Amino acid sequence: EDLGLDVPDVGAVYRALRRQESQGLLTSTWETGATRPRRVYTITPAGREVLEIWMRGVEEMREALERLLQVWKGDTQ
Structure with missing residues (x-):
């Protein structure tokens, strides 16, 4: 939003990430630790x-x- 851009829908962001992962543009792993599990994406x-x-x-x-x-x-x- 600081750049004058609209904030995208969170669901749309995750759909785009999954699509890019299925295309081989990203990989993801689950990180667990002191906080709740989270998915980390790597280009x-x-x-x-x-x-x-x-x-x-x-x-x-x-x-x-x-x-x-x-x-x-x-x-x-």
């Missing part, structure tokens, strides 16, 4: 590759938005 090499591709797309979108804002503000250097 796989395949997941890291998909994340890097996605982040390149985010960077390209950011650059396009910056250009659009420059044009809108009349600063087309």
Whole structure:
């Protein structure tokens, strides 16, 4: 929420995590200890590759938005 984004539904987050795990992008293990058991997710090499591709797309979108804002503000250097 600090980034100006809506907080997703918790159920949707866990469904997405399970889907990514079934696709081999994540693995999960159960941790037990002093607190209640919890599932810990770890990104796989395949997941890291998909994340890097996605982040390149985010960077390209950011650059396009910056250009659009420059044009809108009349600063087309």
